[in-house]
Amino acid sequence: MSGQVDPLQLWQHILKILSNELNNDMSFNTVLKPSRLATLDDGRAVIEVPNDFIKSVIERRYLNLIKDIFNSVLKQNTSVEVRINPTGFDSELVQENLPISDDTSEVKAFSDDLTPSLNQKYTFDTFVVGNSNRFAHAASQAVAESPAKAYNPFFIYGGVGLGKTHLMHAIGHYILQRDPNCKVVYLSSEKFTNELINSIRDDKNVEFRNKYRTIDVLLIDDIQFIAGKERTQEEFFHTFNALHDANKQLVISSDRPPKEIPTLEERLRSRFEWGLITDIQPPDFETRIAILQKKAMMENLIVPDDVINFIATKIETNIRELEGALIRVVAYSSLTNCPIDMQLAEQVLKDLIPNGKPKQVTSVQIVKEVGNYFSINPEDFKSKKRTKDLAFARQVAMYLCCELTDLSLPKIGEEFGGRDHTTVIHARDKITSDMQQDIQLLNAIESIKKKILYS
Numbered sequence: 330m331s332g333q334v335d336p337l338q339l340w341q342h343i344l345k346i347l348s349n350e351l352n353n354d355m356s357f358n359t360v361l362k363p364s365r366l367a368t369l370d371d372g373r374a375v376i377e378v379p380n381d382f383i384k385s386v387i388e389r390r391y392l393n394l395i396k397d398i399f400n401s402v403l404k405q406n407t408s409v410e411v412r413i414n415p416t417g418f419d420s421e422l423v424q425e426n427l428p429i430s431d432d433t434s435e436v437k438a439f440s441d442d443l444t445p446s447l448n449q450k451y452t453f454d455t456f457v458v459g460n461s462n463r464f465a466h467a468a469s470q471a472v473a474e475s476p477a478k479a480y481n482p483f484f485i486y487g488g489v490g491l492g493k494t495h496l497m498h499a500i501g502h503y504i505l506q507r508d509p510n511c512k513v514v515y516l517s518s519e520k521f522t523n524e525l526i527n528s529i530r531d532d533k534n535v536e537f538r539n540k541y542r543t544i545d546v547l548l549i550d551d552i553q554f555i556a557g558k559e560r561t562q563e564e565f566f567h568t569f570n571a572l573h574d575a576n577k578q579l580v581i582s583s584d585r586p587p588k589e590i591p592t593l594e595e596r597l598r599s600r601f602e603w604g605l606i607t608d609i610q611p612p613d614f615e616t617r618i619a620i621l622q623k624k625a626m627m628e629n630l631i632v633p634d635d636v637i638n639f640i641a642t643k644i645e646t647n648i649r650e651l652e653g654a655l656i657r658v659v660a661y662s663s664l665t666n667c668p669i670d671m672q673l674a675e676q677v678l679k680d681l682i683p684n685g686k687p688k689q690v691t692s693v694q695i696v697k698e699v700g701n702y703f704s705i706n707p708e709d710f711k712s713k714k715r716t717k718d719l720a721f722a723r724q725v726a727m728y729l730c731c732e733l734t735d736l737s738l739p740k741i742g743e744e745f746g747g748r749d750h751t752t753v754i755h756a757r758d759k760i761t762s763d764m765q766q767d768i769q770l771l772n773a774i775e776s777i778k779k780k781i782l783y784s
C-alpha cells in the first residue's frame with residue numbers, strides 16, 4: 330500500500346490530522362510544520378527536519394502520535410524515524426538552534442507583501458468589556474467604524490497582557506471585514522526597526538519607504554521599543570507624517586503614555602498626542618470572571634464556578650496570566666485524568682501568590698534554581714551557547730522570569746546575555762504551550778518554582 334502513496338500528499342494529510350489533534354497552533358507551526366516525509370518504504374517512514382532541536386522535540390513529544398496516525402491512515406504498522414537534513418528548509422530554521430522566528434505565532438506580523446496576518450481570536454466579539462477597558466474598547470470601535478475620521482492617531486497604552494494587541498487586531502479585523510481591499514498592516518515597532526535596518530543594509534530605503542507609505546491602516550504595537558533608536562524614530566516620523574497627511578489611520582500601542590517614553594523625540598511625542606490617548610487598566614474581579622468564563626466557553630471547557638472564582642481571586646493584574654492559569658488547571662486535569670475541581674485547582678496554582686507577582690524574586694535566583702535543576706552552570710545562561718539542553722533550560726528560566734518577576738521583556742532579554750525581547754516572548758509562549766502537553770515538564774516547573782519561592 331505504501332508504495333502507491335505520494336509522500337508529499339500523505340505528509341500534508343498527516344500534518345492536517347496532527348494540527349487538529351494538537352489543537353495548538355504554536356507547537357504545530359514551530360515544530361511540526363518545518364518537517365517533511367522523505368521516504369516511506371515497507372512500513373518505514375523517514376521524516377526530515379531542519380535541525381536537532383526540532384528532531385528532539387518531535388522524538389520526545391510527538392513520535393507516538395505520529396506513528397498512530399501513520400498506522401491508522403496506512404492501515405499497517407509503520408515505524409517512524411526522524412532525521413536531520415537542513416537542505417531545502419527555510420534558512421532561518423537551519424541556522425538557528427531554535428526553530429522559531431522572532432514573532433510568536435500568537436501575534437504574527439504581516440508578510441512581506443503586506444498581507445495582514447491578524448490573530449483570528451482577537452476580535453471585538455471575543456473581547457470582554459469591563460470598567461477597566463470600556464473606554465479603550467469604545468474608542469477602538471469608533472476607530473474601526475470610521476478609520477482616519479474618528480481619532481487619528483489612536484494611542485492605546487497599558488500594562489503587560491491587558492489587551493492592547495487584542496484591540497488592535499480587532500480594529501484590523503473589523504476594517505477588513507467591511508473592506509477586504511483595505512491595506513491593513515500590523516507590526517511591532519521592533520519589526521519596523523529590523524526592516525529599516527535591513528533596508529539600509531541592502532540599500533533599499535526607497536522600497537522601505539514606499540512600502541509603509543502606501544497603506545491605509547497602520548497598527549504599530551509596542552512603540553516604546555523605538556525609544557533611544559534615533560534612526561528608527563526619524564523614519565517613523567516620516568512614515569507617520571506621510572500616512573497622516575494622506576488621511577490614513579494610525580493605531581499605536583505602548584506600555585506607557587507618550588510623555589513617559591524616555592528619549593522619544595519631542596516631535597514624535599507631540600504627534601502621538603494629536604489624536605486620542607486611552608489607557609487600559611487591570612480588570613476588576615467581575616471582568617476577570619467574565620474573561621475566564623468566555624475563554625472556557627470558547628474552548629469548550631467545563632470549569633466549575635468555584636474554580637473560576639478561585640483563579641480570578643489569585644490573579645489580578647494580567648489577563649495573559651489569568652488565561653494561563655486556566656489553561657494550566659485544564660491541562661493538568663486532562664493529563665492526570667482528574668476532574669477539574671477546587672482541590673486540583675489549588676494544587677496546580679498553589680505557588681501563585683495572591684495579588685500578583687512576588688516582587689522579591691530576582692532573575693539571579695531563577696537562573697540559579699533552573700541551573701540546579703538542569704545541572705547547568707548559571708554563567709552559561711548568558712552565553713551565546715545554544716546546545717539543546719542549555720537552550721531549553723534558558724527558555725524555562727525566561728518563562729519563570731516572566732511569571733515571577735516584574736521585569737519587562739527587554740530587561741529579561743538583557744539578563745540573558747542581551748537577547749532580544751522577542752526571544753523572551755517566544756520562550757514564554759513555548760514553555761506555556763509545552764507544559765500543556767507534558768506533565769513531566771509541568772511538574773518540573775512547579776518544583777523549581779517552589780524552590781525559588783520558598784527556599
Ligand SMILES: Nc1ncnc2c1ncn2[C@@H]1O[C@H](COP(=O)(O)OP(=O)(O)OP(=O)(O)O)[C@@H](O)[C@H]1O
Nearest residue numbers: 455456457488489490491492493494495620648649
Ligand atoms: N478584555 C479582554 N477580553 C478577553 N480577552 C482578553 C481581554 N484582554 C486581554 N485578553 C487576552 O489576554 C491576552 C493578552 O492580551 P494582549 O496580548 O492583547 O495584551 P497586551 O496588552 O498587548 O500585552 P503586551 O504588553 O504583553 O503586549 C490575550 O490572549 C488576549 O486575548
